[in-house]
Amino acid sequence: MKKNFYIFILFCCVSTIVFAQDELNSTAKDSLRAKINTLKDAVKTDTIKVSEAIILKETDTLLQDSLKLKDDVEVTLLDSLWLQEIYNSPLYDTIQYVIDDTKLVDIQLDELPTELLKERLKKLDNETPFNVEYNKGLERLIKAYLKTRKKSYGVLMSRAQYYFPMFEEHLDKYDIPLEIKYLAIVESALKPRAKSRVGATGLWQFMYQTGKQFDLNVSSYVDERQDPLKATEAACKYLTALYRIFGDWDLALAAYNSGPGNVNKAIRRSGGKRNYWNIRQHLPRETAGYLPAFYATLYIMNYADEHNITPKKEKINLFETDTIHVKKQMTFEQINKFLDVDIEMLKFLNPQYKLDIIPYRKNKNYYVRLPLYNVGQYISNEKELYAFIDAEEAKREKTLPAYVEMNDRIRYRVRSGDYLGKIASKYGVSVSSIKRWNGLRSNRLKIGQRLTIYPRKINTSVSKTTTKKTSKPLPKGVYTTYVVKKGDSLWTISKKFPNVSIQNLKEWNNIWSAKSLKPGMKLKIFKS
Secondary structure, three states: OHHHHHHHHHHHHHHHHHHOHHHOOHHHHHHHHHHHHHHHHHHHHOOOOOOHHHHHHHHHHHHHHOOOOOOOHHHHHHHHHHHHHOOOOOOOOOOOOOOOHHHOOOOOOOOOOHHHHHHHHHHHHHHOOOOOOOOHHHHHHHHHHHHHOHHHHHHHHHHHHHHHHHHHHHHHHOOOOHHHHHHHHHHHOOOOOOEOOOOOEOOOOEOHHHHHHOOOOEEOOEEHHHOHHHHHHHHHHHHHHHHHHHOOHHHHHHHHHHOHHHHHHHHHHOOOOOOHHHHHHHOOHHHHHHHHHHHHHHHHHHOOHHHOOOOOOOOOOHHHEEEEEOOOOEEHHHHHHHHOOOHHHHHHHOOOEOOOEEOOOOOOOOEEEEEHHHHHHHHHOHHHHHHHHHHHHHOEOOOOOOOOEOOOOEEEEOOOOOOHHHHHHHHOOOHHHHHHHHOOOOOOOOOOOEEEEOOOOOOOOOOOOOEOOOOOOOOOOOEEEEEOOOOOOHHHHHOOOOOOOHHHHHHHHOOOOHHHOOOOOEEEEEOO
């Protein structure tokens, strides 16, 4: 594989030279052809050691001999590297967090004089692998964030208390600077269900195709780009690949945002410079503001105490949770009923499930993340939970949507009133893709015509009232009254009485949500 990779690099460089041969005289042409053929034969027969150093040395010689060829050898190598990896799609277009610092005006903050900021930025520059250089634009951006968004950083810090331990574990595993955890703030404001206007999704804002490259699958039920664990793993793999290409973390982050191709163009236009600040003016507008936003976030999060920024109360810590692989399809509502876990907590811990339903597939390892207390309940009562789910499903009035992988092929029958744009919009694909998949040369369609489509969007609407909630008649006989205390849950109450289940408590007292349980409430407990 490595030999083929270097041959590919050679091919890229040689192809560039061949395009320039029309401008050379016949003697130069003959010399070039001879050297090219010699190098090709040597690679094929292994008469020279095929290594990156040799490829670079030989191609550099060829480029020097071509006289009029102006392109940079290193940039040509970068081209071949990212083309080899096919990392060409940007993850994100633009995000509300990023501000165009070139349009900001000077802001005076008594708490942050310029000299103090310079001192702190220099310290960060020395302690990190990033070029955190002081400049007027970065100063304006940091002060703009502190003046207009100071309160929001308290919220971000509370989310960070949950997500950052997860990020740090993965970043350390891939030997990536831990400071890159702040990139997720710039990307998504630490919202796992965040979605950009062009469809980039999740904490790390993966586009559909880029996500597929890193095994982040999308179905009618699950969007793995929204799965904090899987998306973080994918982001680490992508960042590692980008650093392997550019050898510089600032450029790797720029490529993460706009794609390696745009960074390569900026390097060329700057005359081969490799410092982010020197190529910034040649990058797309969004990316030009992307790195300063990251640097500003790096500063604010590291000096939050000095600016009196404190985290809001977090919902839960990561170490207070654990995961369990499911053995049966279940809904958040069913988990809420049986384990008395707040549905909002379930949504926070499991943002990848688009319909609040955890599917079960034999070839997939879908899991549910729960607070540790509830994990113990789940394991101790697994059979009873699945029996409860079966009973709940038997009462369901309307079937749930079918599980469909987004890259599954479907056959669509053209109906009256259909046109390519309408069909493309329905399935989240482009008109050109439908034409390519079906060999269409025009936009004309015939009623009854069959089209092959690989959908990215599926109708996942589900009735809000999927289960019938009816009050059952109360059992006859003697009952006792229990007064709900602070800290009580349906689970803890049920354990205080023999042969009493959570479902019993709900049916006897007409309770359909854990939120309905309040201190002082009186519950009827019937004797079995």
